[in-house]
Amino acid sequence: MEQATQSAPRASTRKTVSIVRCAAYDPVEIRDALRRVLEPLGGMQAFVKSGQRVLLKPNLLSAKDPKRAITTHPNLVEAVADEVRRCGATPVVGDSPGGAIRGIKRVWANTGMEEMARRAKIELVNFEASGSRGVKFGSYTFYVAKPVLEADVIINLPKLKTHSLTLLTCAVKNMFGVMPGFRKGEQHKLYPMPAEFAAMLVHLYKLVTPSLSIVDAALAMEGNGPSSGIPKWLGLLMAGEDAIAVDAAAARLIGFPDGFVDTTRIGAEMGLGEGRVEELRLAGDAADVRADGFLLPSNRVHKLIPRPLVKLVAPFVWVKPVIDPAKCIGCGFCAESCPVKTIEKEGSVYRIDDKRCIKCLCCHELCPESSIEIKLSWLAKFFA
Ligand code: SF4
Ligand code: SF4
Known part of the structure; x- marks a missing residue:
């Protein structure tokens, strides 16, 4: 199969990452910020042509209000859709949330996507219902939703967040x-270690490369x-061709040392993009934006152990999910989503059996009540 790369990279803006201030999510402000962030890249018309079907791929991780900072804001999706239409193309919106097994319609409703789609007359595509195609890609097999493979252009609309497993979730992870839903759980089971999971994500990105x-x-x-995690107002939009x-x-903006995030490091090593910030042309307001004091995820501790000590201390440096019974509402969502089925009901709440846990942290990612905490051993706390 041909890789689903949507357009040939143009050398002139390939290394440009544009960052602009966006004071609020109100429609006027966000449209203005969107135009400004796209300007150094040649505007939307550099990526979208008349008559094309353009898939907008937001982050719709769970059925939560946009104020929780879990999902891409619907006003940004609407503003991007408007720009796509101005180019004479047809936007559609699709994502497969981790929780889609409980119904995508609830996710659309709670994230504001349903209301936005009705207002803006945009089709929401259901990746679970539309079927997927299995694609062999090197040693990987990816099941990709058909609307993704059929789109002329993919525009990636990630949310900037920390991630307990991959440390960062942004353009590549999105x-x-x-x-589709349960296919993602299979990948966690096949590639439980953070670096191998990151390598899988990078190969998927190579197979399905968004244009923007x-x-x-x-x-x-x-x-x-x-x-x-904790919502944090940064007031920024970022954009670039190279995820x-x-x-x-x-x-770099939120404080990770260079080379710390595996998806970026591996993607750069594979020649898929530029991982060195010094080699980028940072445009827009980039020269004076900051995100001081941004809290990074606890799981980064594994990368902070000095190399000569790794073998010696690794068994004592653990990070694991623990369910807080006082917060658990017994919905069972974590148990359904656990790729190795190591979460069981105990009375009216659920409990994790540590012995079989592969520390993929899917349960922590998907618990709708934030009832699953990440606990660190004392030595992990020491290195953190
Ligand atoms: S830990 Fe979270 S996902 Fe699991 S049963 Fe409790 S509330 Fe539901
Ligand atoms: S209990 Fe949580 S972290 Fe452990 S394997 Fe299951 S989903 Fe992954």
């Missing part, structure tokens, strides 16, 4: 949602994201 990534970094998430470069700039 493409994981092109696989526009990051909702207005209300970002810090701490132990991507769903139980590796966009992620490198985002990681």
Whole structure:
């Protein structure tokens, strides 16, 4: 199969990452910020042609209000759709949330996408119902939703958040949602270690490469994201053709050392994009934007152990999910989503059996009540 790369990269703006201020999510402000962030890249017309079907791929991780900073804001999606229409193309919106097994319609309703789609007359595509196609890609097999493979152009609309497993979820990680619900759990089971999971994500990105990534970094998430972290107002939009470069700039902005985020490092090593921020042309307001004091996820501790000590201390440096029975409402969502089925009901709440847990942190990511905490061993706390 041909890779689903949507357009040939244009050398002149390939290394440009544009960052602009966006003071609020109100429609006037966000449209203005969107035009400004796209200007250094040649505007939307550089990516979209008349008559094309354009898939907008937001982050719709769970059925929560946009104020929780878990999902891409619907006003940004609407503004992007308007720009696509101005080019004479047809926008559609699709994502497969981790929780889609409980119904995508609830996700659309609670994230504001349903209301936005009705207002703007935009089709929401259901990746679960539309079927998927299995694609062999090197040693990987990816099941990709058909609307993704059939789109003429993909515009990636990630949310800037920390992520307890991959450390950062932004442009590359957002493409994981092109696989329907339970197929994502299979990948966690096959690639439980963070670096191998990141390598899988990068290969998926190579297979399904968006033409453009526009990051909702207005209300970002810090701490132990991507769903139980803390909303943090940064007031920014970011954009670029090269998702590796966009992620490198985002990681630098929120305080990760260079090369720390595996998806960026591996993507750059594979020659898929530019991971060195110094090699990028940072445009727009980039020269004076900051995200001081941004809280990074606890799981980064594994990368902070000095190399000579790794073998010696690794068994004592653990990070694991623990369910707080006082907060658990017994919905069972974590148990359904756990790829190795190691979460069981105990009375009216659920409990994790540590022995079989592969530390993928899917349960932490998907718990709708933020009832799953990430606990660190004392040595992990020491290195953190
Ligand atoms: S831990 Fe969260 S997802 Fe699991 S049963 Fe409790 S509330 Fe539901
Ligand atoms: S209990 Fe949570 S972290 Fe452990 S394997 Fe299951 S989903 Fe992953």
